[in-house]
Amino acid sequence: MMLVTRILYAKNINKGKLKALNEQAQILGKLRSQIWQEYGALKCLNTSDRKIRDLWVKEKREFKVLANAWKETLRDSFNNIKLYLEVAKTSIKKDIFKHYKTKEEQKEAFIQLKKDEWLKDHFLHRKMRKAFKHGKNSVFNQIIVRSDDYKVFELNNQCWISIPSLIKNKRIKIPLNTTMEYKPSGTLRLIIKNKVVEVHSSYEKRTNRACGNGIIGIDKGYSEVFATSNNEFLGNGLGKILTQYSDKLKVKYQRRNKLLALMKKAQKNNQLEKANRISKNNLGKIKQNKENHKVKQRLKTLIYNACHQVVDKAKVVVCEDLKENFSKNTSYGKNTNRRLNSWVKGLIAAALIKCNSVQRFCIAFSQSCIHFAMR
Structure with a gap:
C-alpha cells in the first residue's frame, strides 16, 4: 500500500463561509509566523511540538482560535521546521566525507548530526550555520483539521464536511x-487559493496492479x-x-501588455482612478489561474492514461532521458519555439515513475536507445 494525497474542491461555497475560512486561515498564519520566529533556528533542537504545546498551556497563552x-497548526509548523533541519543535514554530508578522513571520525560526525x-563540533557548527539559516513563514491560507474534529455527511447525493469555526x-x-464513495479521511489540510477552497486528504493506494510481460x-513525442x-x-x-493553449495565451498576454502600458501611462499622468480601474478589472489572474488548472488536469489525464497503457503491456520499458536541454543554437522560428517550450516532458517522466511505484515494472532511461532505434 502507498499513502497518497487526494485533492477535493469546495463546490458552490457561499461568500460568508469563504470569508470565515479566510479569517481563520489568517489568524493561524500569524501563529505560524510566531512559531517560525521563535523556533525556526537553534531553539528547535532537543524539543518537540508536544513540549511546546504543554508549555503554552501552562503559560495560559491566549489564541483567537479554538x-x-x-x-x-503548531504540530504542522514544527514538523516543517524539523524537515528544514533534516534537509540542511543532508546538504552537508559531502562536506563531512571531505573533511574527515577516517571512517571513525566520519561515523562520529554523523552520530553528532543525528543526535x-x-x-559541540566547530566544523559541523560552521557548516550548519550556513545550511540551516533562520526560517520564516509565508503561509497564511491553510487550516489543519484533526481527523476526529470534523464530520462527513451526504446531502443531495453530494459529500459535505463540517469543520469547526472561530466560534465554539x-x-x-x-x-x-465528490460523492461519499471518495469521502475525505484522516487529517485534513484546507488551502484557500484565489477564492477556491482545496481539501487535501490522504488515502492508501493499492500497489499490486499487474503489469505486462x-x-x-x-x-516521448509532442503530437502524442x-x-x-x-x-x-x-x-x-x-x-x-x-498548441491551442499556447497560441491562446500569446494573444491574451499581448492584449494584457497593451493594457499594462495604458495603466503605467495613466499613473505617469496622475490619472490614478483610470489606472486603478484598469488594474482591478482587466489585469486580474483569477480566471486565468482557473483555466491553467483545467488545462493541466486535462494534460495529466491524457499522459497518465498513456503511461498505464504502456505498462499494462510491458514489464521492461526503455525510454530516452530528456533531462538535458536541447541545443540553444537551433531555432525553429518564434511560434514553433514558443510551442515547444510548453512541452510537458517533465510531467511525462514523473508519470512514468509514479506508474512504476504502482505497477512495479522496470524502467531504463538513456540518451539514445540502441535496442529500438529510437533517437
Missing part, C-alpha cells in the same frame, strides 16, 4: 465536488505522448492541446 486549531549535538459549537459546512521501447516500438501512438491529441 484549542484544536492552534495545536494542529543534534553538532553544536458553531461549525462551517462545506460542500465538496513484454519489453517495449517508447519515444508516446510512440512505441510496436508502432503504436498513445496519448493522441497532446500537441493539439498544447
Whole structure:
C-alpha cells in the first residue's frame, strides 16, 4: 500500500463561509509566523511540538482560535521546521566525507548530526550555520483539521464536511465536488487559493496492479505522448492541446501588455482612478489561474492514461532521458519555439515513475536507445 494525497474542491461555497475560512486561515498564519520566529533556528533542537504545546498551556497563552486549531497548526509548523533541519543535514554530508578522513571520525560526525549535538563540533557548527539559516513563514491560507474534529455527511447525493469555526459549537459546512464513495479521511489540510477552497486528504493506494510481460521501447513525442516500438501512438491529441493553449495565451498576454502600458501611462499622468480601474478589472489572474488548472488536469489525464497503457503491456520499458536541454543554437522560428517550450516532458517522466511505484515494472532511461532505434 502507498499513502497518497487526494485533492477535493469546495463546490458552490457561499461568500460568508469563504470569508470565515479566510479569517481563520489568517489568524493561524500569524501563529505560524510566531512559531517560525521563535523556533525556526537553534531553539528547535532537543524539543518537540508536544513540549511546546504543554508549555503554552501552562503559560495560559491566549489564541483567537479554538484549542484544536492552534495545536494542529503548531504540530504542522514544527514538523516543517524539523524537515528544514533534516534537509540542511543532508546538504552537508559531502562536506563531512571531505573533511574527515577516517571512517571513525566520519561515523562520529554523523552520530553528532543525528543526535543534534553538532553544536559541540566547530566544523559541523560552521557548516550548519550556513545550511540551516533562520526560517520564516509565508503561509497564511491553510487550516489543519484533526481527523476526529470534523464530520462527513451526504446531502443531495453530494459529500459535505463540517469543520469547526472561530466560534465554539458553531461549525462551517462545506460542500465538496465528490460523492461519499471518495469521502475525505484522516487529517485534513484546507488551502484557500484565489477564492477556491482545496481539501487535501490522504488515502492508501493499492500497489499490486499487474503489469505486462513484454519489453517495449517508447519515444516521448509532442503530437502524442508516446510512440512505441510496436508502432503504436498513445496519448493522441497532446500537441493539439498544447498548441491551442499556447497560441491562446500569446494573444491574451499581448492584449494584457497593451493594457499594462495604458495603466503605467495613466499613473505617469496622475490619472490614478483610470489606472486603478484598469488594474482591478482587466489585469486580474483569477480566471486565468482557473483555466491553467483545467488545462493541466486535462494534460495529466491524457499522459497518465498513456503511461498505464504502456505498462499494462510491458514489464521492461526503455525510454530516452530528456533531462538535458536541447541545443540553444537551433531555432525553429518564434511560434514553433514558443510551442515547444510548453512541452510537458517533465510531467511525462514523473508519470512514468509514479506508474512504476504502482505497477512495479522496470524502467531504463538513456540518451539514445540502441535496442529500438529510437533517437
